[in-house]
Amino acid sequence: MTLDQYILTHIDAEPEYLAQLDRETHLKLLHPRMVSGHLQGRMLKMFVQMINPENVLEVGTFSGYSALCIAEGLLKKNARLHTIEINDEMEDFIRRIIEKSTFKERITVYIDDATKIIPTFEDDFFDLAFIDADKRLYWEHYELLLPKLRKGGFILADNTLWSGKVIEKTANNDYQTKGILTFNEKLAKDERVEKVILPIRDGLTLIRKK
DSSP, X not given: OOHHHHHHTTSOOOOHHHHHHHHHHHHHSSSGGGSOHHXXXXXXXXXXXXXXXXXXXXXXXXXXXXXXXXXXXXXXXXXXXXXXXXXXXXXXXXXXXXXXXXXXXXXXXXXXXXXXHGGGSOTTOEEEEEEOSOGGGHHHHHHHHGGGEEEEEEEEEEOSSGGGGGGSOOOTTOHHHHHHHHHHHHHHTOTTEEEEEEOSTTOEEEEEEO
8 A cells, every 4th residue: 555545545535526527537638637636625625614715716627626625615605616717628528517516506617818817806805716727827827816815815826846846957848847936936935925835746835825
């Protein structure tokens, strides 16, 4: 038994509908490793329950797995998740998954560029945000999002260890890794927030707005 297997057998079980979605993601979609999966999904739900937000933003929906985990953790009666996916080829897949879930009334899906959608929200609107989109645009998304986040609100940024590439020599044409490096380096110096990198899965940075 590997350590990862040990962890998964000693946390809450993955709900069957999410296990089915994970299988469908791996069967039908390109880059299935982008799906959040069992461990991160249960962690997202737990973080949402701990923070108890009213408005949540997700940048990067992909197959909808993380969106369903976030929605599952929403406790307030009027709490909502706003999730943005730029790839319009994913729209039918995402809307079908969301529509058949028990959380569909809590989720609003935007198929568009996050840099266009985020500015349309009022300042201090969100209590929590999850960034898991184009790594080249992490800092741009973060800067657009921060004014929309209330004081004391949280941002979760995924893939911030990027398979360990953050400590390796970066190829000139590896723009995804360069994006993560830029984000990590700028965030480390950003005194508007508190931050900690959690070495979970591919790295998850927990950020709190002061």
